[in-house]
Amino acid sequence: MNQTNENLNNNEEVIDLGSYFNIIKRAKWRILSFATVVTLLTIMVALTLVPKYIATATLLIEAEQAKAVSFQEIYGLDSNKKEYYLTQFEVMKSDSIAREVITKLDLKSHEDFINKPSVLGEFKTLVKEVFPFLNKKDLPILTPQEKNDREMLGLLAIFKSRLVISPIRSTQLVNVSFESSDPKLAALVANTVGEVYIDNQMRAKMGITQQASTWLNTRLSQLRIQLDGSEARLQSYREQQKLVDIEGIAGLATQELEQISQQLIVARNEQNNLQSINRVIKEYGNDNIDLLGSMPEITSHQVIQDVKREVILVERKLSDLGEVYGSKHPKIISAKAELATVKANLNKQIKGLITGIEKELNRITRTVSALERDLVKIRAEYQDITRKETQYNQLKREVETNRNIFNTFLSRSKETEVTSDFSSAAARFTDLAYAPREPSKPSKVLIIIMSFIVSFGFAVVMSFVFDSLDDTVKTKSDVEGKLSQRMLGLLPYVKTPKNSFFPIHAYLDEQYRLFAESVRTFRTSLLLTQLERDLKVIAVTSSSPGEGKTTTSANLAMSLAQMGKVLLIDADLRKPSIAKRFDIPVFHPGLSNLIVGTEQLSECVHIDEQSGVAIMPSGQIPGNPLELLSNARFSEVLDILKTKYDHIVIDTPPTQAVSDALVIAQNVDSVIYVVKSDITRIKPITAGIERLFEAKAHVAGIVLNQVDMSKRKDEHSHGYYDYFDYSQKPEQSNA
Numbered sequence: 241m242n243q244t245n246e247n248l249n250n251n252e253e254v255i256d257l258g259s260y261f262n263i264i265k266r267a268k269w270r271i272l273s274f275a276t277v278v279t280l281l282t283i284m285v286a287l288t289l290v291p292k293y294i295a296t297a298t299l300l301i302e303a304e305q306a307k308a309v310s311f312q313e314i315y316g317l318d319s320n321k322k323e324y325y326l327t328q329f330e331v332m333k334s335d336s337i338a339r340e341v342i343t344k345l346d347l348k349s350h351e352d353f354i355n356k357p358s359v360l361g362e363f364k365t366l367v368k369e370v371f372p373f374l375n376k377k378d379l380p381i382l383t384p385q386e387k388n389d390r391e392m393l394g395l396l397a398i399f400k401s402r403l404v405i406s407p408i409r410s411t412q413l414v415n416v417s418f419e420s421s422d423p424k425l426a427a428l429v430a431n432t433v434g435e436v437y438i439d440n441q442m443r444a445k446m447g448i449t450q451q452a453s454t455w456l457n458t459r460l461s462q463l464r465i466q467l468d469g470s471e472a473r474l475q476s477y478r479e480q481q482k483l484v485d486i487e488g489i490a491g492l493a494t495q496e497l498e499q500i501s502q503q504l505i506v507a508r509n510e511q512n513n514l515q516s517i518n519r520v521i522k523e524y525g526n527d528n529i530d531l532l533g534s535m536p537e538i539t540s541h542q543v544i545q546d547v548k549r550e551v552i553l554v555e556r557k558l559s560d561l562g563e564v565y566g567s568k569h570p571k572i573i574s575a576k577a578e579l580a581t582v583k584a585n586l587n588k589q590i591k592g593l594i595t596g597i598e599k600e601l602n603r604i605t606r607t608v609s610a611l612e613r614d615l616v617k618i619r620a621e622y623q624d625i626t627r628k629e630t631q632y633n634q635l636k637r638e639v640e641t642n643r644n645i646f647n648t649f650l651s652r653s654k655e656t657e658v659t660s661d662f663s664s665a666a667a668r669f670t671d672l673a674y675a676p677r678e679p680s681k682p683s684k685v686l687i688i689i690m691s692f693i694v695s696f697g698f699a700v701v702m703s704f705v706f707d708s709l710d711d712t713v714k715t716k717s718d719v720e721g722k723l724s725q726r727m728l729g730l731l732p733y734v735k736t737p738k739n740s741f742f743p744i745h746a747y748l749d750e751q752y753r754l755f756a757e758s759v760r761t762f763r764t765s766l767l768l769t770q771l772e773r774d775l776k777v778i779a780v781t782s783s784s785p786g787e788g789k790t791t792t793s794a795n796l797a798m799s800l801a802q803m804g805k806v807l808l809i810d811a812d813l814r815k816p817s818i819a820k821r822f823d824i825p826v827f828h829p830g831l832s833n834l835i836v837g838t839e840q841l842s843e844c845v846h847i848d849e850q851s852g853v854a855i856m857p858s859g860q861i862p863g864n865p866l867e868l869l870s871n872a873r874f875s876e877v878l879d880i881l882k883t884k885y886d887h888i889v890i891d892t893p894p895t896q897a898v899s900d901a902l903v904i905a906q907n908v909d910s911v912i913y914v915v916k917s918d919i920t921r922i923k924p925i926t927a928g929i930e931r932l933f934e935a936k937a938h939v940a941g942i943v944l945n946q947v948d949m950s951k952r953k954d955e956h957s958h959g960y961y962d963y964f965d966y967s968q969k970p971e972q973s974n975a
Contacts, residue, residue: 259717263707264700271699278695279688286687291679295426296417298671299434301328303412325407328666329414332405332437335396340436341429342395352420353398403433413670423675430673441666456653463649467642474635497618504611511608514601554579711922713915719942722922725929726769726941728912729762731755731792733946744821745850747795755795762943763799770910770940776882777908778940779811781892781901781932783924787916788945790817793891796912798851804886807845809856811904812893813865816858822848830859835873841880854885869903878907895928905937912940917947 264271331337347353382390402419416433420426558575565572713719719727734755736742746752747759767775780793797808809831810818819826824846833839834856846855862868881888890908892901905911911932915925932939 263703267703274699275692275696279692282688282691286684289682290421292419292681293423293426293676294417294419294680295430295673295676296415297430297434297673299414299667300670301325301412301667329405329407337436338396338399341432348395353395427673427675438667456649460649460653463646467646470638470642474639477635497622500615500618507608507611511604550582554582712918714918728765728941728943730944730947731758733948744794747798759795759799775909777888779890779892779904779908779911782894782914783896783920783928784894787914789914790891792914792943793889797853797889800887801851801853806887807854807885809890810858811890813858819857822855824857828857830857832859832862834877835868866900869900875907895931896924902935905932905935910940911937914943914945917944
């Protein structure tokens with residue numbers, strides 16, 4: 241199942257090239273006529289076109305222009321950058337260059353620059369002359385200068401529209417092209433544009449150089465005064481402050497400040513040590529010699545260490561003698577006396593050292609105070625020196641800056657004086673323009689060919705557009721694709737005499753054998769497609785009047801009469817036409833009489849001798865046709881008729897006009913829907929078919945009526961008939 245759906249989708253996506261070809265084929269004469277007319281008009285216009293000549297000169301834009309002295313910065317352009325060349329190209333296209341060329345060559349007198357009145361302008365002038373009241377607007381009064389300016393603007397517009405500046409890619413070359421009806425003028429203007437551009441660039445650069453020289457000289461005198469003033473202020477300050485070597489003085493002060501700071505640090509460290517020792521001495525007391533003697537600050541003194549060594553030596557000596565002699569021995573006594581003397585000396589030295597520490601603390605305290613006073617003084621002197629040095633350096637920098645600026649301007653001033661009368665060309669010609677021998681445009685043959693191709697393509701496209709906008713039914717594919725209905729057959733368009741109807745017995749007339757064959761094909765298709773149904777009662781309807789449903793139902797009845805007994809009923813109780821078409825008297829009883837029961841069946845039926853079809857006209861037109869058809873009596877009548885006839889064909893009113901056809905469709909076996917080719921639109925057809933479906937009617941299919949076979953010789957037409965198409969002089973068609 242999925243595979244089947246995919247195949248269907250693929251089939252739907254296939255582009256039907258044949259249908260497009262048929263559209264072109266149907267509109268071939270209109271397409272060719274349109275293309276031919278447009279081409280002829282183009283030929284007429286092309287013959288009036290004035291040939292245009294284009295002359296081209298080639299310039300080389302110099303990247304590095306020769307200079308007597310290099311001072312590129314003055315010009316403000318860097319020739320190594322891409323923007324430089326783009327700027328030069330725009331300069332060539334500028335109004336100033338164009339204006340100078342126009343004036344130099346007096347182009348306003350040339351015919352190419354004389355404004356020719358346009359067709360629209362001439363028409364406006366004619367209208368204003370015929371209707372002077374339309375020209376109420378007062379024209380402004382222009383001065384001669386304003387007139388010249390307006391004239392120049394017009395000339396500039398024409399000139400720039402003909403001038404083309406085209407740089408050659410990846411080179412320094414540029415093509416200057418000009419278009420004119422005069423080949424000599426085209427070459428002259430192209431060369432003149434290059435010459436004017438070169439002259440303008442040289443004049444501009446020389447002017448810039450001279451302006452720079454004048455400005456530099458003026459500025460130089462100001463800078464000289466400024467430099468002299470700064471030098472005078474520096475010298476005055478040096479004399480006022482009596483400065484000889486400010487750098488040396490500042491260095492000496494810095495060195496002295498560093499020395500005093502270092503001495504103060506050493507003195508403070510010594511003071512801190514002595515103060516800590518003095519605090520310990522005061523804590524122990526001056527008389528506690530033993531404790532004071534054990535202090536690291538005391539024991540570390542060199543004199544104390546020497547005395548202690550002597551004490552240790554005497555004690556060792558006494559110890560040695562004690563091992564040999566007794567306590568009363570003179571040597572022992574002498575050694576004890578010596579030990580007492582040495583210890584006394586140690587105590588004396590300790591006391592002396594303590595007294596010296598106090599004196600040293602007083603001295604170092606005085607030294608620290610003196611150094612602090614000297615440091616404050618030298619700092620003040622140093623700050624004064626640095627202030628003088630800062631002011632001196634500021635004045636000195638000002639002098640140096642002014643001197644550098646002055647020297648720079650002096651150098652540039654000398655350069656500009658030397659080069660003010662020299663400037664090389666910004667560009668040069670590599671190829672001059674020459675008068676062309678052949679016009680560049682217009683290519684009349686190409687214009688004519690293109691006009692035919694474009695007009696032909698436009699006509700083809702418009703044919704597709706008009707065909708897509710045409711929502712009428714024309715072919716079998718329209719019936720099956722747009723309406724999703726089965727096509728039972730098509731009836732060809734047959735011309736009939738003016739002010740006359742299509743013959744109702746055309747099916748039996750040898751003159752209309754093509755039409756008869758189409759009816760037989762339609763009959764065969766109907767019977768074959770409805771084999772599964774009991775096809776007894778057939779209703780024929782359409783969307784609107786005039787689509788040929790009466791002719792279709794009558795001819796279908798005639799074709800079925802060749803196979804059995806057939807009854808043709810005119811169920812259009814509002815506007816009946818079958819009685820008139822078959823020359824049946826208007827007062828002949830018919831369907832309405834039979835339903836009401838005022839007449840018998842035999843009295844309501846008329847036998848057509850030529851075709852053998854039994855015809856039941858509408859009878860007396862009732863006041864309430866819809867109610868009459870909705871009556872159960874109508875169904876009973878049809879049931880009776882089914883027993884007497886093999887086929888019953890009912891001609892019904894249109895579906896869009898009234899609802900009679902919907903009521904009748906509920907009582908028949910199948911409904912045939914007649915569509916007039918190229919006339920009836922899809923929307924009313926689908927609306928009518930939908931109404932039949934809503935009424936639960938069985939729609940057998942569509943009959944396409946009045947098909948113009950001269951326009952429909954495609955694959956959908958073949959198979960329904962294969963007869964020679966008849967040419968009829970009368971104009972009116974079957975209805």
